[in-house]
Amino acid sequence: MKRREVLKGLLAGATLSAGLLPLAGAATPAAKASATGTPIEVYKSPLCGCCDGWVAHLREHGFEVKVHDVEDTGVHRARLGMPERFGSCHTGVVGGYAIEGHVPAAEIRKLLAGKPKAVGLAVPGMPVGSPGMEQGSRVDPYSVLLVRADGGASVFARYPASAVAR
Template structure:
């Protein structure tokens, strides 16, 4: 009789353990993913914050383009993005249609991702880069061909960064 009692007790404890484990596992899997954890897993050089005029369709097209090229984009509606751009050092004559920040650098305008990736790999001693205006052949615009002149800006002034 002692062996039946002991065997029954062990079986009950084992069953309770499995039920508790299964319930714990279900509770964990039913939770929504933690967005802070998701953001941490994206490398800093692939996280982009864009301050844009909320009515600018080109900025939305550019953000979509950046996402299609592997960036995690946070869009912030800011009708005064141009003032913010000047505050961070973008020359007034070099303003583009939005301001972005990627891993400590400011990117102003419709800069192609290849140039941003070059900036991330070279890591020059500058504040950022800008593609002035809204060139028709820039990402987010209708055209596809032609060169784009991108400028570096920072403490040492303004210089051509890329002419591609």
């Protein structure tokens, strides 16, 4: 073995043991989230900052988000079977479910794991403290609703005022 090859091997070993380089085949947390990310399509208003905040929240929680800026989210909401009364400035679709409004990523994961018969989830209004609607430490109480095909809904999750919606 040549002296240069020995030195390269020693340097690589020292660098790995110091944690300065990832092991071959090891992925960073961002790469893992990207590689295993659940795809979700989001139809949103092009001028809405809270929509961008919700998209960022989804990406932070491992979703692979494809964004469509549209003038009218109602068209997509109707196509997905989400009643207009639950309407928001953004509508998502994941795993065959409609996601309306500022639904936390944890509830979307729970929906996908449980696979209930439903149109999807909705967070009516724009509650302060929900993902994309952060305003400092203020968190207003809100509910995530499970919306059925008949247009009815039941509470899927509650977020009290003291909870942090992350």
